[in-house]
Amino acid sequence: MDEARIPRRGLSPRLWLAGGWLLLALLAAIFAPMVAPQDPLAQDLMLERLPPFWLDGAEPGYWLGTDSLGRDLLSRLIFGGRIAFIVAFAAATSACLIGSALGLIAGYFGGWADRIISRVVDVWMAFPPVLFAILLVAVLGTGLSSVILAIAIIDWTRFCRVIRAEAMSQARMDYVESARIAGYGRIGIMLREVLPNVLPSVVALLSLEMGIAVIVEAILSFVNLSISTDDPTWGSIIAEGRLSIHQAWWVLVFPLITLILTVLSFSQFGEALKAHFDPVLR
Amino acid sequence: MKPCLDIRRLSAVLPNGQRVLRSVSLSVQPGEVRALVGESGAGKTMIGKAVLGVLPKSVRIVEGEMLIEGDDLGRLDAKARRTLIGARTALIPQDPLTALNPSRRIGAQMTDRLVRILGWSGERADKRIRQLLDEVQIRDPERVLKSYPHELSGGMRQRVLIAAAFAAEPRLIVADEPTTALDVTVQKQILRLIAQLQRDHGTAILFVTHDLGVVAKISQKVSVLYAGKMVEEAETAQLFAAPQHPYTQALIAATPRYTDPYTSLKPVDESVLAGLKAEIAAADKDWRPGHG
Ligand SMILES: Nc1ncnc2c1ncn2[C@@H]1O[C@H](COP(=O)(O)OP(=O)(O)OP(=O)(O)O)[C@@H](O)[C@H]1O
Numbered sequence A: 001m002d003e004a005r006i007p008r009r010g011l012s013p014r015l016w017l018a019g020g021w022l023l024l025a026l027l028a029a030i031f032a033p034m035v036a037p038q039d040p041l042a043q044d045l046m047l048e049r050l051p052p053f054w055l056d057g058a059e060p061g062y063w064l065g066t067d068s069l070g071r072d073l074l075s076r077l078i079f080g081g082r083i084a085f086i087v088a089f090a091a092a093t094s095a096c097l098i099g100s101a102l103g104l105i106a107g108y109f110g111g112w113a114d115r116i117i118s119r120v121v122d123v124w125m126a127f128p129p130v131l132f133a134i135l136l137v138a139v140l141g142t143g144l145s146s147v148i149l150a151i152a153i154i155d156w157t158r159f160c161r162v163i164r165a166e167a168m169s170q171a172r173m174d175y176v177e178s179a180r181i182a183g184y185g186r187i188g189i190m191l192r193e194v195l196p197n198v199l200p201s202v203v204a205l206l207s208l209e210m211g212i213a214v215i216v217e218a219i220l221s222f223v224n225l226s227i228s229t230d231d232p233t234w235g236s237i238i239a240e241g242r243l244s245i246h247q248a249w250w251v252l253v254f255p256l257i258t259l260i261l262t263v264l265s266f267s268q269f270g271e272a273l274k275a276h277f278d279p280v281l282r
Numbered sequence B: 001m002k003p004c005l006d007i008r009r010l011s012a013v014l015p016n017g018q019r020v021l022r023s024v025s026l027s028v029q030p031g032e033v034r035a036l037v038g039e040s041g042a043g044k045t046m047i048g049k050a051v052l053g054v055l056p057k058s059v060r061i062v063e064g065e066m067l068i069e070g071d072d073l074g075r076l077d078a079k080a081r082r083t084l085i086g087a088r089t090a091l092i093p094q095d096p097l098t099a100l101n102p103s104r105r106i107g108a109q110m111t112d113r114l115v116r117i118l119g120w121s122g123e124r125a126d127k128r129i130r131q132l133l134d135e136v137q138i139r140d141p142e143r144v145l146k147s148y149p150h151e152l153s154g155g156m157r158q159r160v161l162i163a164a165a166f167a168a169e170p171r172l173i174v175a176d177e178p179t180t181a182l183d184v185t186v187q188k189q190i191l192r193l194i195a196q197l198q199r200d201h202g203t204a205i206l207f208v209t210h211d212l213g214v215v216a217k218i219s220q221k222v223s224v225l226y227a228g229k230m231v232e233e234a235e236t237a238q239l240f241a242a243p244q245h246p247y248t249q250a251l252i253a254a255t256p257r258y259t260d261p262y263t264s265l266k267p268v269d270e271s272v273l274a275g276l277k278a279e280i281a282a283a284d285k286d287w288r289p290g291h292g
């Protein structure tokens, strides 16, 4: 018993499932021009509102059917994934870097640094996020970079709050005191001792935030505030699908499923990663 | 010879003005084990933390000096003080689980200090760590060095911390109830290890405990603390043979003996405590920082 070692758990099924879907969607998005069966922008009125492949009247090559302009739905979803992933990675990473850094400083140093940062977070969180996003995009102008910027500006507080609390509880641990006694500097302790212990949470939040960014982008393009070009996005496809729900349900249902699967996968993937990397949970 | 640690009339207060240390004086000679006993809340940990420069922010030192090998900590600037404490002292903590970083491997944590603080080469630090692990009778250093703290038992973790404390050859080690968090069966082994390494390395130890049985086994000198006040100090044998202060006498009487564990177990006498409290209250009334 004295020498017993807790066995390491393997990768969990949910990590595989969530990771698998994300990888598939990501690869499809990256190689969209190669894997998309059709041109996502090509309209063909002869092919409008084709149903998905298992229904009567489906055409080969149009697996998930077409929209009311005869554009191939699968190809549009694949190309829409590009914008979804760009926004997810860029926005979530920016929010993560800003929020985690401030949270770490506030939680570890405490004192006035904590008071200032916590006050800013409180004020920030008083705004309803979606309204805040719409407002920001209205000010910044539509376009990919303003969407990314808006999400980062709004959501860094999620990281800040959680990481602050964790850094604070870590800072009270004896190993931090031992490091002080040994003569490490404050910043060194924060980065080398405390940061590794909050990293699993950072990773989990980062993945969750990517899912949130995908939704926010979808909402913004749904209300026509996102990318002002003709490029398909999941949100804009959903917006179009909503108008033709009675004639072509698939134009609404498939992008919704894609969106939900992706968002869920991001959050599950994050949780599973956290469990995998946390030395104590592992 | 200069004492390894010399604490002179050290007083510390909480923000509400309450004193946690009351003009404590205490010295540890080189190579000596000095036990610091007292009940819970007496301020034993505070003294250790004061020496190591990690008092809680709410506790403020209002008078007194602390000298490590003759160097007055109060005269050094913060950076020099940190360096001196880091180079000459080490801590063997009470709870070996929280004293190790949960997300770093044992080996990295142990060598880090030698490399980063003392500027040793990685190779030299590694060799040194293995030597110390051998001294604390860890038979499979390979596995232990690669482990995370939670993968080891409490006894193993405490061995690791003992090895780490001695690795940098500090002059003074503060051991704060190093066996309290452990199984009774492991406590003895750990105590024996500390005593063994202390002898081999000739390190001075300030050994904090509330267990007079431990005091008898490990220390040459004892200081008895009550409510932040030094009640009595003596050679260990002397203290047990002829305790001078009524509180010490009561404390010894309250300690169970192995021969007769039940009949000799009685609480410290109320009248003794009442006398002590009155004494402290009277002293507090007249006390001003710097004139106490
Ligand atoms: N962080 C803190 N801030 C303010 N007061 C504290 C703090 N920690 C402890 N104290 C108070 O300081 C006094 C001395 O505490 P200390 O921890 O030194 O006692 P101790 O002798 O080590 O007791 P134990 O045997 O329980 O460890 C106690 O009255 C305690 O309530």
Ligand SMILES: [Mg+2]
Pocket: B044, B045, B046, B176
């Ligand atoms: Mg204590």
